[in-house]
Amino acid sequence: MQRTNKIPQPIEFKGTTLPIVVVTLRSLQADELARAATALFGGSDFFDGDAAVLDLAQLVDVPEPDWRRLKQVFKSHGLNVIGVRGGSEELRYGAAFAGLPTYAVSDRPAAVTAARAATASPPAVVETAATPPAELAAAPAPLVTRTPTQFVNRPLRSGQQVYARGGDLVVLAAVNAGAEVIADGSIHIYAPLRGRALAGAGGATDARILCTRFDAELVSVAGLYRTFDGGVPHALAGRPVQVRLAESVEPDANQLIVEALSTD
Structure with a gap:
């Protein structure tokens, strides 16, 4: 009997659903965002290497930011910024030039609106999205099951x-x-x-x-x-x-x- 060995292919594609954190920005000043994030999360990693998309929709007439520094601000709290959504064409172009592609805005309401102060809105709002942007969604997100206390x-x-x-x-x-x-x-x-x-x-x-x-x-x-x-x-x-x-x-x-x- 002839035996055949199945050789693994060097590349394989699979659909999956990834958790994405959407960070709504009201400022692109890295120092200001760093202070706001530190006030929320302290000096430690709040997130566990989660992917993040920066929402630029609430920014109007702002200068081009230092995208590298912005990524470092969120990296220090455990977030890996992978792209942007919304905002002006100029901002999206600048982000793309810095290696941050644009993701389509989903009509699905956000699961969390975070980092809004009781007296005034700070420059950054962190939202935990139940599912990723449309391009990455391959299947409905499963219901969240709470773990024991x-x-x-x-x-x-x-x-x-x-x-x-x-x-x-x-x-x-x-x-x-x-x-x-x-x-x-x-x-x-x-x-x-x-x-x-x-x-x-x-x-x-x-x-x-x-x-x-x-x-x-x-x-x-x-x-x-x-x-x-x-x-x-x-x-x-x-x-x-x-x-x-x-x-x-x-x-x-x-x-x-x-x-x-x-x-x-």
């Missing part, structure tokens, strides 16, 4: 970060200043919160942050955040607190509510 039993020091991807996070020790806790679901902290807490990181607007002693540096739900650079208000400091979104029917009109939590 993640528990943290040890205090978190400055510079440490815990991310409960796909589920809720329960912290049973202090989150100290400079530390960061992140969850795609809700965050429950049965100890002092002195650092940063970001719930609904995957876009869940029903996520909440609850803690027994509130002294936070920053809190965020589904990308809408509030900082406490000048200190936590007296009515909230050291008290049990709940952080949630008050959703609005108007686009981009959700409000972040930080309120004392009654434990009676």
Whole structure:
């Protein structure tokens, strides 16, 4: 019997669905964007090497940016910028010359509108897209299945970060200043919160942050955040607190509510 050996082909194409992070820019100043991103994510990698597309639709009459520096800003937080969408023809041409092709704008609403401050819009908004731009989509995205609740039993020091991807996070020790806790679901902290807490990181607007002693540096739900650079208000400091979104029917009109939590 003659035996034939199947020789692997040197190239193979397969359709797949890739997670794409869409970053809506309201500025192309690299230093300004770096400050906004650092305020959100600190100095650590928030993303795990995810691909990103820069949305330029909200930019009008802006000078040509340093695309290489822009890519480095997002690379420092774990995002690999692969292209752009929207914006003027001049901006798209400049991006293409810098190696960033243009992707078509999908009519599908974004899953997350992130990085919008409670008092004013910062220069960058991070959106986690449920599916990639039209050119990359090969199949419908599967439904997201939440993972079991993640528990943290040890205090978190400055510079440490815990991310409960796909589920809720329960912290049973202090989150100290400079530390960061992140969850795609809700965050429950049965100890002092002195650092940063970001719930609904995957876009869940029903996520909440609850803690027994509130002294936070920053809190965020589904990308809408509030900082406490000048200190936590007296009515909230050291008290049990709940952080949630008050959703609005108007686009981009959700409000972040930080309120004392009654434990009676």
